[in-house]
Amino acid sequence: MIIVEEVQDEDQKKEFLEFPARLYQHDKNYIRPLDKDIENIFDPQKNKFFKNGECRRFLFKDKDNITVGKIAVFVNQLYLQNQPTGGIGFFDCINDQETANFIFDYCKKWLQARGMEAMDGPINFGERDKFWGLLIDQFIEPLYGMNYNFSYYKELFENYGFSVYFEQLCFSRSIFADVSRVFTVMHEKHRRNPAITAKPMKKNNLEKFAADFTEIYNRAWASHGEGKQLEKAKVVKMFKTMKPIINEHISWFVYENGNPVAMWINIPDLNQWFKYLNGKFGIFEKIKFFFLKKFRKNEKMVGLVFGVVPEWQKKGIDGYMIWEGTQHIRKHTDFTVTELQWIGDFNPKMIKIAENLDTDLTRKLATYRYLFDRNKIFERHPDL
Template sequence: MKILEVVDKKSIQQFLDITNLIYKDDENYVRPLDIVVNEVFTPEKNPFYKHGSATRFIALDNDGQVVGRVAAFINEKKAFGYEQPTGGMGFFECIKNQEVAFLLFDAAKEWLIQHNMKAMDGPINFGENDNFWGLLIEGFSQASFGMQYNPPYYQAFFEAYGFKTYFEQITNKLDLTKPFPERFWKIAGWVVKKEGYSFKHFRLKNRDKFLSDFETIYNDAWQFHENFVPISKQVLNDTIDKAKSFLEEDIIWFAYHGNKPIGLLVLFPDINQITKHFNGKMNLLNKLRFLWMKKRNVMSRARVVILGIIPKFQKSGIESGLFWHLKGAVEKKPNLTELEISWVGDFNPKMRVLQDSMGADFSKKHITYRYIFDEDKGSNNRASTIPRDTKS
């Protein structure tokens, strides 16, 4: 058994193709597009390289067959904001063999130690937490685009190695064929008629304004998250560029008080319902297939990627107003029958309450783990809870 760092075209392809072995009998698995995974590890494509670094490893058995993979990375803007410098590991895949799993964890750990880290979180992404984040432990149904999926046996590997739960992530779903609770719509109807409030959906032709508004809302609304780092407009522009082929303008909504942006709701159609047929490849033929299936409205699910309200306007019903306007857009798309709200951490009780108020049902649970290299020099405490009242 040996561990190799991914350094050339052959090992890059091996890193990608290991999923064919791990998930060959799993009908729920959707292989992420190779181009999406590769861009995470391409400095010219991933802006996180401006303040971080990353590497990848594969594990080979004695016959030279790839039996596992892992990545390790450091986001310097976050790494030094914890009690101990903390890096990340992710993109973990492994056959059902604890020895292989531990060798991969060791490879990530040693690389991070060489780069002065004292702990690692995982499985996470070298990027924003809306993609490839957390280990799935409940709800092993087909994942939506960007959501993490893995075999159930991975949990035992992580916990036997010494990873401890840092926070839990809950994904809920809304059946759009059923009405929201009456109280929710009463609040929404009151908010949308209230003087001074307005709601607008995203338009690509005005992307610069909307992305500036996004930046304003995000950097205010997320300020109470542990180890908060403001989002940059470059990251937002990159996200829109990658999503242009499938985003729908009228299911991305912004709320305003006067001219001030105060809230946003971002949904993306679940392109996994199409790309599940592509085995990770977006070649010319699959691009044409994608356009054809998209036109046929085969996507029945959309994912709520972000929902946020700036603190001053929280508990004012703005979320209900955003969903009120979203409802009008969704009614024009009869193919959309389900919304996935993914994901909400156990450190965010306000958002949990909001999901309950909408009548959302449980769908999945993920865990983000933390592993302290030397427990005498760090703490395995859970992530800090966001205060319920942040209006002041």
């Protein structure tokens, strides 16, 4: 017998956070997410997706009142798919298929009652940049905001009937690895052009760099596939929020006669510091974080966004920017590895860019889909 509890009171919220910490307590690669990052997702005052959706959390307990699983289930009217599709996320479960089936069945019924015809998971009740996908290959330490799970979760999903909607590929490379000769040749070519300059992002001029970021992003990506236009005011706010963690040596912009044409945005991997905080971020942890950030080397940086405006694509400006930045990073930082945020297998253009950077595939996640009508033909995410 499995008992279902909707997460409502403080004890249940605490159990939702503590259950995975107990489940993974002997897994050396597990890094507990910050409690506040999880709780903010389920706070209607802090998560804008509640304006167009509904979300519930549940705990699943055995006859002895011991937690054996947890999950969040949600609908988002802005999540437009071929059929009305709900989401599940923040799934954790003991290694037992019957328990997992019970949890998935419960979510299926909840979603069907709200008119859904399919469920995707594990995904976030929010943007794709955090807590999205199931780790299915290379179970190493997660980056900040990245899901981590046991290898048996893949069997729990697939044995129930989930199919891979798209794979999420993660690449990395050593900062000190040889740079492609193509890049160094392109660097030399553009270095001789007095109209071309490369600059690292500076904290004392964030509004300018936010404006440059917005222009490059909107021209390079917004009209491409599922991209959307960014507003400068929101980007300025985002940059200012990120100011405490911005490293002035690792994000780069390229300009032609002062006009922004390319960008390469990186941040330190916060999990290299957060893994010592056990999910907490109160006053004591903030002080500890300050000292960790100041005195403990962080050798891993994360690539967030890479973009080149259309008229400069396929002209080697990316090689110029990467070699210009890499030389500087080698001299002025402790970083030894750069990780790229996941790239969907439906985006061959970005995968090609990653491969051209001489990266290694370091981990793979998957976004699964389950069609409620088992006779309906399953289709993977279309290529961009």
